Amino acid sequence: MPEATEGPVAPWLSSPWRRLVELAVVAPVLVVTAPVMAVVAAAVAAVMGRPVLFRQVRSGQGGRPIRIMKFRTMIDAVGPDGQPLPDHDRLVPLGRALRGTSLDELPQLWSVVTGDMSLIGPRPLPPAYDERYSPAQARRLTVRPGLTGWAQVNGRNTISWSEKFALDAWYVTHASWRVDLSIVARTVELLLTRRGVRAEGHATMPEFMGPSASP
Numbered sequence: 001m002p003e004a005t006e007g008p009v010a011p012w013l014s015s016p017w018r019r020l021v022e023l024a025v026v027a028p029v030l031v032v033t034a035p036v037m038a039v040v041a042a043a044v045a046a047v048m049g050r051p052v053l054f055r056q057v058r059s060g061q062g063g064r065p066i067r068i069m070k071f072r073t074m075i076d077a078v079g080p081d082g083q084p085l086p087d088h089d090r091l092v093p094l095g096r097a098l099r100g101t102s103l104d105e106l107p108q109l110w111s112v113v114t115g116d117m118s119l120i121g122p123r124p125l126p127p128a129y130d131e132r133y134s135p136a137q138a139r140r141l142t143v144r145p146g147l148t149g150w151a152q153v154n155g156r157n158t159i160s161w162s163e164k165f166a167l168d169a170w171y172v173t174h175a176s177w178r179v180d181l182s183i184v185a186r187t188v189e190l191l192l193t194r195r196g197v198r199a200e201g202h203a204t205m206p207e208f209m210g211p212s213a214s215p
Contacts, residue, residue: 058124121146153186
C-alpha cells in the first residue's frame, strides 16, 4: 500500500463528539429501518434465493481489511465458458431498484456500530485497489470509510475515479460538522432523485486499474 502524502487530517474526523453523534443517529435508524430490511430480505430471497446478503472484504482505515454486507442485487449467472456474466447481465430489476434507492446498503449500518465504518467518509473499496493508488489518492485510507461521502454527493458513479479520489482527499483535509451536515442533506436529496447511481456504459463503476489507466 503506498504511503499517503503529507497533509493535515481534519481534527473533526477523530473527535469523540463525532463518534457519539454517529452512534446517536445510527441506533434509532437501525430500529426504524428494521422492518424495511426484513421486507427487502424477504424480497431478495424470493427473487434471487439465498444467500440474502452479499459479503465482501474491503479496505478500512489504514488499509485494514473489513467485511461489509449488502443485500444481494445480482444473480449468480455464468456464460458458456463458466465465467460470471457482466454485471449488467446479472443485475436483476429488483437489484436495480435496491441500488437506485440505496436500500442495498442498509446492512452496513451495523459496520458503523462496530466502528469498522463511519456514517460519512470515503466509500470502502476492494483491497486490490490499495496498491494502485497514487500517494495522493491513498490519503483516503487515513480515515474510516463511510456509508456516504463528499464524492458520493458530488457525482457518485457519474464521475471518474480520479475525480472521486480527489474529492475524498479534499474531505480528509476539510471535514467538519458543517461539511458532514451538508453531506447528509445532499445524500437525502440524492436518495430521493436517484441521481448518479450508474457510470455511463456500466452497471455501477468500472474497475479502478490505477492512476495511469484512469482519466
